[in-house]
Amino acid sequence: MPKKIKVVVDAAIPFLDGVLEPYAEVVRKEGRQIGPEDVADASALLVRTRTRCNAALLEGSSVRFIATATIGTDHIEFGYCNSKGLMVTNAAGCNAGGVMNYVFSALYGVAARKGLPLEGMTLGIVGVGNVGRLVERVAGILGFKVLKNDPPRMASEGPYGFSTLEELLAQSDIVTMHVPLEASTTGMCDDAFFSGMKDGSIFINAARGEIVDESALKRHASKFKALILDTWNNEPDIDRELLEMTDIATPHIAGYSYRGKQNGTAAAVRAFARYFAIEPLYDFFPKTEYLELESVKLDVKGRTQGEIASLLQYNYPVFTDDFMLRTAPEEFEALRSDYKYRREFYID
Template structure:
């Protein structure tokens, strides 16, 4: 199978080579997929993309004209792909249904730990040889109520960690899974009102977009900790900023951002004009933002590469 893989980072190459074993003829490019780079797919049968690639209707039209029959995304989410356009051209879609939920779960909890114990601030102070303990007080997770919205593989992995910490874990999902974990199923309203920590583990769909908005934020405890490692648009950012201003949100940990496309995964340090909304958000000392790195473990990268090659194997 001839394919071109877009948005390839240097650290991905070894994992893909190990998975592929020269079975498929894959051209790797650091370019993101877009109208101007679709031409890289000429004489190929498949394109391999990531969440930051432009897989809109216009781009898919161009890919179809070049003879592309398959689109494979190195992600679980497929909200960046125009499925209607793919269907129109008979292009088959493949994703990575699940990969190392532990990687995402551990990062989500790491954000919570770092925020609670103010690790970023204390590290910065220590590097200046300021070893005072002022303004570094945190809380015990043991005995706190953690609300998980979304109980797929990642949500369940997060639950196991918080169970081990002695937390009361409650969860909301449209189809509550059968498991032996100590997760109490509750309504969304109960979860919002009862949780000290709320962690999101949902795909982005029309029904989940802006799930966290002024109305749902108003239902939360004052000073709640909110963690999102799923998709940026689960949160309405302007409403979240207002909740930070009032103290409704006491801690905010984000590995994703509503407007991250074209921003995350790239170096924008020297841009003259930066995303003003994100800049404003990061002014708050109780906000921690990481650049969509929750998946970034050796184990997860190999699983993603392995599944990507298996998906190519299925392209017939």
């Protein structure tokens, strides 16, 4: 195939060396630096969350296809893209395993540090899509009582098995957020939300920073036994005062498992290939370069809380990521872009 397609690619998308070049002219740039001059004569964009795909970037360009190698799509202005007939795809569910790993490594890790017994606790999941479903399944295996809140699913499936947000907050010992960022969820974790939570509960946000009103969170921080944050308002310029209030703080890397990154890149490349009819890439999946990063199954049956905590920390030592951010919060973006992808584990 002649090289007629020009594709602009976020340089931080992994596993792409030499993959697209046989079929397209490839321009690589740091995601935040991709500008109108780069996309003016491009046919396609492969991006992550740091590239705002809106009129300011795309107006007058020849772009007709955008793939984001991420679950989140809040960096894409769908109204504009739809009005221009642009095809947009995302990598739904690509990092669900990595985020699940983060939630339970962080939860068991902080419980071990603070001497908190998890037995008999109720875990409330707000947002039960690809990530939330996986968190739900693993929570059940680990013996938690699970409450779920997901208004779109309640509307389509009926209320059975779901709780209202007010019920979930009032009854949960742990609340973990897994909603997308959209108009209805922006700032949803506000004063009323935190007031509705139990005193002595645990709050985890590994979704999007902007779902949390951080001023409200700081006002209520003293009520939590533990506060775990992976995502923040105004990244990379995060609130240092809030950072000091957390028990675990990480630089938006919850989903950064090796398998998750493979999944995200594969989804973007496959969608690109199908749109442009590049058959050799229809079933593309990155090779695993390091066998030690192959996913591993963990057996938790019959293990004590302490044994599970040790097992999870061995496979994902979340406190290393916490330490790195606390040491140099000004390096937030570098900690993300230079992150050493970790091995993903699963629990059956």
